[in-house]
Amino acid sequence: MRLWISTENLRGVYYYSVNINGVRSLRSWEKASHPNPLSEGRAPVKLGALCPRSGRGREKNGSIKINVRSAVKRVAADAPAEVLEDAKVRVAGVSKYMLQHGQQFAVLQDVDLYANAGEFVSLIGPSGCGKSTLLNIIAGLDQPSSGTLYLNGRCAEQRLGTVGYMQQKDLLLPWRSVLDNVILGLELRGVSRRFARTRALALMEQFGLKGFETAYPYTLSGGMRQRAAFLRTILPEQEVFLLDEPFGALDALNRAQIHEWLLGLWETLHKTIVLVTHDVDEAIFLSDRLYVMTARPGRVQLVQVIDLPRPRRLEMVTSAHFVALKARLLAALRQERAADL
Amino acid sequence: MRTPDRATPVAEQPAMAPPAAPYTGRLRRLTGSWVPAALIVLMLLGVWEGYVRLWAVPKWLLPAPSLIAMTLVVSWELLLDHTLVTLLEVVVGFGLSLLGGVALACGIAASRTLERALYPFVIASQMVPIIVIAPLLLIWVGYGLTPKVIVVALTAFFPIVVNMVDGLKSVDPDAVNLLRTMGARRWQIFVKVQVPTSLPFLFSGLRVAMAVSVIGAVIGEWMGSSQGLGYLMIRSKPQFLTERVFAAIVVLSAMGVALFVLVGVIEKLAIPWWHNEQRQRSLSQEE
């Protein structure tokens, strides 16, 4: 979450963007690098008489000391609901640079993203825009080159194992039976196999895997493999789940079925889900909010709130509202692609 | 004999001519797939026998298959005694090599430093000619079973280590990442993913190692043994009992083949998923 704050001093009006850790003190604040913060659709909050003179924040070159923290807290109380401090996942100004052929290039640039508890957030964008890299960073496989990541409000350097991550490939281990594959997450946490198996067995039917407990992965169809991978992801009962194009391999019919099933499951689990996909329909159908990313270097181009009613029904796909949302998003994507070309 | 039992509609395979499949269908099912090999072997034996008889080749130069077969039957007790000794050498040496080789491979795969330090030695162990080492072993270690076991272990070592290291390194990095996202520690990844991935490679190496182990045992016996099939061979040669030499060779080959097949059987029991996958893949290719 980023707040824009404007202050006025003898030198003029300064705009500051501030990253906030809800619990600790301010991490950083910097002069606004964006040419015009107003263009983001949010007016900066004016700090004026609200701020006492002393405090932690310090303007770089000037003499004004601002306790931006308490100021921001007060501001946040009035701020729109979208600015919550206890978002489950918060990506703040994350950039990622990679080296290729001796040249450094940006995969992600200043990405801001958040997902509140129990929210279903989607991320769509053209291929190569760094969506998977972003998920890798959130999961802890990678570290951002700059910016910070907050999970459960905490800045977490060692994130591995804290979020569930379902990748594009189902990656079911061929030497384990389906049941043993599914309990892998629990097993790695030290849960006894027997206990984990009982837990998993209880859910097998719901995931459409009944009867295949002792079978080996190669006997499963594509859809079943994805469901098994999904069960493996959610079994350790983490708070956040990242899904990286999990249904890409399925055909349209299967996908529609799995969407409904997934939503049904999500409604019972109340978990936070971040879904990456390049299927606009899927993104709109499943999520509460949607981020559109630009092509490389990936930036958040558009944040769209999906205000379709819950629980979602397949018939909504052809509703006018759905189509309008889809049109808007496709336009944004097309614009990106045109810019790319 | 040639008509395949499934009719392949021409529409499905327009450009591809059906592959020449002369030995399919009912005849194959009836006779099993080993018949062509057996026929070829019989044919070769027939030629051999004919050559020996036609040109009156003396038996000390090239014994006829019939004479070798007779020797096998007549001297079976002698052959059995020596076979058991060689078998013991092979099994013990192979077992040692397996334990040591697997341990070393795990070390090499786990640590870059170890790899750089030890891998050259592994390669060198294969380059050392056994014929030269065996007499030296006799002096260092003494006579008896130990030097032969060491020779066998040396010959089997290289294929086991190399294949196992390749297997451990061939792990799917995505699977490793998956486990990392689940919070797995390094040893957990090693045990749960790397080791199972390496098993097919290991068994491939074991099959090669088993074959060379048998040869290694025989070579080890040529220098300084008083028992074993290799010893029997070098004792029969100065007595011009060439048929016994050949009989020993036949027994040795049979033993080698049996052990080779045994490794394959153990492989099928240990990693059934691998074979099922392979079979699945080949079936889908055939279609």
Added chain:
Amino acid sequence: MSQYTRTFTILYSLFVLILLVSGRHHAYAQNAALKLALDWYPNANHLGLFIAQEKGYFRQENIEVMLYTPVDPSTVLQTVGSGTDDFGISYQPDVLLARAQAVPVVSVAGLVPHPLNSVIALKSSGITRPRDLVGKKVGYPAIPTNEPLLGTMLKTDGARGLQDVELVNVGFDLVPALISRRVDAVVGAYWTHESIMLENQGHPVHIMRMEEWGVPDYYELVLVTNENTIKSKPEVITRFLRAVRRGYEDAAQDPQAGVDILLKGTKAEVDEKIERPGAKLLAPLWKTDKTPFGLQDAAKWESFTRWLQASGLLASHVKAADAFTNRFHSGN
């Protein structure tokens, strides 16, 4: 005909064709060099041959001889028997064993009239006679004839026989085995070669000679050829043996000059420090004052054959008279 059957038939016809075409493959031209397979790497035992080569005795007899050491010296009788080699140097017991298996080899000259094979022990072990070997380890090179030789020596000295000692197969590296004390004594070692090797390395030894301990005197090395050559080229054999005899007579006169020739002809295989003392020891054996060099004593052949048959190693149908001939000896 199906493709499979066709392939089969073609392969089979090919095999039969090869069969018919091959036939006897060991015919060679008359004027090609005569091949002589040595029993081991060139050493003092071969002095006469190298002298004959170097001084032109073979050339004077209008023959060309190629001396070489086969890769596997234990196959000499087989190559000579099959005709691949014209002549070979082998051992008397081996010739008899070969003839028992119908290998058509015949000894035409005796190169060394007494056994060189002996039992050697380090002086420090205190073993001076076969009886001292009881309960000890004796190394041997897995050649079967060593067993009855040792057995007879033991029995002559009052022991029970082979069961009193532990025979250990040490391959052909007899010297390292003895030095490393893995065995207490070795049999199958030459008292003109291994003994010198041991003394050179600073290990004085005690030698027990075969013929002193009950073994009938026999020829250590003989020159063999096959029956086919005897039938087809008897005069070649006579000329060959004449040249060989002259060579060995020269060697007996001046063994060290012979060693010089040996060193010139061969390169790294010959160890001068062994061959010079060895030649000195061998020279008296070649001396021809009593019998001409190479002439074989029938009694020696008979007694040794009988002894070998009694030991059980040789089949009883072998006749000593068939195994050797003096027909080509020009001293006759």
